[in-house]
Each structure stands twice: as C-alpha cells, then as structure tokens.
Amino acid sequence: MSAQGTVNDQATPIRVLARRSGEPWTDDEYSTVVTALAAGSSVEQIAEELQRTPGAVRGALRLLTPPGLSLRGAAAENWLREQLNGTPTYDWRASRRAHSNGTYWTPAADAILVEGWRRSTPLGELAATVGATELHTHRRLVQLRLSHSVLDTVDRLGCTPGGDLEARYLVARDEYRSAVWVLTIDGLVDQYGTVSDHISVHSSRGAAAMALERLTATHRSTAAARRLSLPPSRWRLVGRGLDTAAYGLGHPDTTGQIPARPAQEANLTGVGAPSRDRT
Template sequence: MTDIDDGNPWSRQGARWTAYHYRTLITGLVQGRPWRDIARSLGRTEKATRDRASMLIENGGRGKACDRLREAIEADPGYDWDTIARGKHAAAELPYWDEEAEELLRTIWEASTPPRNWLRRNRTEPTGMAELVARLPAPEFEICDRLVELGLSRSYAEIADRLGCIPGGALDQRARKARVDAPVAEYILVAADELGNIVHTSLHPHRDDAEHARGIVEAREAQKGPVGSRITRRVNGRIFDTDLDDDSHTHAADRPRRDLDLADADSDVEVPGLVDLDEAMPEPPRPDPVVASRTEIPRMPESLQRRLLGSGDVPPKLPDEV
C-alpha cells in the first residue's frame, strides 16, 4: 500500500507530523532541495511544509520561520532540531511521535490482545491505555488516532476492548457508538484514474469484502494507468467524512499488484456481498412519441359551422385524433 506517489502528491495532507517527517524535511534542507520537492516527498502541500518549519526553529528573529530554518541548516548541518521540536510539542500539549514512542505503542498493543473466550472469564480489566497516557504522555484520542494511522486498528470498540478506557470518557462513548453502528454499516469503494474520472464504484457489507474488491479493481485498472481508490463507511444518519473507518488517504496504485492473479482481475470475479454500481441500469420504458402527441381536437357543432360559413355547405368532418 503506497500513500505517497507521483500521482497523489498530497496524500498525507492533514495527517499528523512525526519525528520521521521532521527528519525528512531537515534532510531535504541539508541537500539544498526546494520547498516544493520537500513537500512532495512528504506528501503534503508546500504551504503546510513551510508553515511547519516554525516547530523546528526558535521563536524570534527576523524573517519567516522557513527561511530562518534553511539559514540555520546551511550554517550548521548538525543543527539540533529534535530538542526544539520536543519543546514546542510539549508547550502546545501535543504528543511527539518518534520511533521510541511508536515502538512503545506497538508493544503495548500487541501485548494487550484480549482472550477469545466469549464468556470473558478470568479476564482482568485492560490497563494498556492508562500506561500509554502516563508514559507518552498523550490523551486517549491522540493515541487512538495514531493507532489508526499506523494501521493497527480501525475500530474504537476494538481499541477500548484491548487497551481499556476511562469510564464515561470520550473513548468509552465512541466505543459504545461503534458497537451499535457495526451491524448496519456499509462500505463504499470508489476508484478513479489519474485525471479524477471515476472508474469503479461498489457497495459492500463488510470492510474485508471492500478490501478484496479493491485489490481486484486496482489490478485491473492499473494496467491502463495510475489509479487511486478510497473506502468509506456509511451509517444512516452519519455525516460524511466523520467516520473512523474511512480511509484517511487515497490508496494509490500506479502499476499492477504482483500479489494478485491478473487473470482473475480481468475476469468477472464474484465478490461476496458486492453490489456493482458500474453496471448500467435498465432504462425505464418511454412512452410512444406518436401516441403521446395525439390530442383530441374538439369538434364544432354543424349548426354553428353553417352560421359561420354563411352557407349550407358543411366542411368535411374533422378526425377525432391525429
């Protein structure tokens, strides 16, 4: 799965900044690359990349933060940007996601797998979330969103079950809502070419079905050119773009997937629960234009015709219909 590629230069627009992204930005400045190229390598807009430079340079001084950061890097290639970034994240009460923090997140997540016993016997309440909040430090919602960005989870209910949550807190409430929404949720897969033309749309009852269909569609369409796809979850009454299970970024595929059989991709593969919206719907029957244009012409009484014509000659009768 590739989020950053030439066909989708801003695929990480709106995503969290981590130490890895800061390091990529600094490396680009050390190499003397223009801001446009650095932004493209990060999958973000140039403006967002320039603005983020303020988190890597001390306040004060003349000129824009992006210009002052480049000057500082040119003067000292070993510029200590990490210490400044940590301090500014702490001042803004933002978690600083570096390799150590993400390793801790993965370790606790993998160690917090709940037992499969549906009776939940001999199970202690999970404490992983409380440990993460204390050690990172970061609020519950930030930890949840990072788990989603890392692809470790897609459900508030799963996160609450595995890591625990504050009773009555935001995560607890979202988990309860997720459990209610799960049985009635539907998944929509949309694929588009590099020009933005939609080439496929389908509806699926489960996320796994949508992912399976995505692989088939991308393998088929990627032979024609770059293609991007996105899966969104829809629940009746839910506002668009507010669902945790929606794709955060467009999934780009600019070449055939090697892990799929292209022969299957070219054939009409039956996907479980698939409702293909690409197939043309039969047109409703249209009325006969000849019959629809027929109108009854009102007939004039013969006595009135004689009075208007002033003679006894009566014109031929008009047809009832034309």
C-alpha cells in the first residue's frame, strides 16, 4: 500500500463523520440514536453511522433527556442508556419536544397537518391535536409549503381571537391592503416588436393582474404576427408594504412564464395569471 493510500484511508472516516455537520436533525436520525444506544453502540459508532460528529451526537443525547434534569455529555448518555434498558417504552420524543418549546415535529404530526390543511380543520383544533401552539403550527404549515403566509393560514383555518397569531394576521392584513404591487417581465415584446424588460408599480393586485393580462396579449399577438422565435418570457408579481415586507413570495400565482407561441395556439391557463385582489 502506498503512503498516499494510507493517508487517504486515515482521512476518509473523518470526512464522512462530519459530512452532515450542521444539517437539521430528522426524527429518523433521533430514532436511530435511540435504537443504537439501547443496543450498546458507542457515541463514535453512532456518529459514523449517521455521518455526524461525536459532539453532534452528544448534543442530540442531551435533547433526548428531560430538560429538567439538565444532563449533558457523559451524564446524559449514561442516564439515557439506563432509561432505555429499564424502560423500553421511554418517550424520548416528549423530551425532544420539551427542549424545543413545542416545535419538534414528527412524521406523524406532519401527516396530521397535511390532512388538516386539506380538510380546512380549524387551526385551534389542529394545534391541539399535534400538541403545539397555533403560532408554531402555522410556522410548520409554511415549512411544509402548505401555507405561504399568515394570511393564507388564517383565511383558511381561522385562529383564536386575541391570540398571538391573530395579532400577526391583523398587521399582515393591513400591510397587504396598503401595499403597492410591482410587476416585472423579462423579455417582453411590445406592439412594435421591440424586446425589453418591463417593470411597473400598481396600487392593487387586481390592477397589476389586469396589466399583466394586457401585456401578455400584446406580447403573444406581436410575436405571432412577426413570427418571432423567442424563449418564454418570465414575469413576477410582488407586493411591498410600507415596512418593505414582501407579500406573495412563494405563491404559485406570483411567478410564471409567457410562452412565445401564436395567440390562437396558446394555452391561457399556462400563463398563471394572479388571483383576484384581496379587498
């Protein structure tokens, strides 16, 4: 074996162990830690399996013990080993959730949120079912890409009057109503066949949507009449409030393309025109 090969063999495990360093921990990983620890695996072995550092695994062990015990390092490891061996049904997820102030989400809880969103289950009921606050539940709905904003969540599921989420909703609603809407289009064709980028500011989402429809019609008819061969034009619609907060980012109806095809062949549903204004 060459000297270079020996160096590589020694260095590779270190790279593998730290490869997932800094990435968020998943429920499956915590479950692997618990199973491996109960089977007698060392912290180093668990770290190698998960491609984490031993320090990261020890940090995870602390989160799997009740926060009231304030256990760290070897103390957390030893306590958890004893608990798992003596009480196989130990609820480590409850400890993990307690450390995160109710923001730890399991696949089962996520499935409940997905189904609750589909059925438009009241937010208070949904939050109680998964054991979280309405605010934490809303944030998870956004992380799961079910909701795009507090406006989406409350308009669909409601919220408890006087709660933290309602306060955020009222602020966001007022900002939304006072927002100006910026429409940008890359590669727009005007009536003279000139291709340029477009930007305009509108007082409402509805006005911006009407401008997009008008510009789209001109773009397509001109491209067809002049037999222009162009790539699809991209448009974006963003609302800006007085505090520079952005509304609508991430919504399917705030970005789209204008296919450069003859008007009679174009599928208007593919344009993705913005939905009606919230008024």
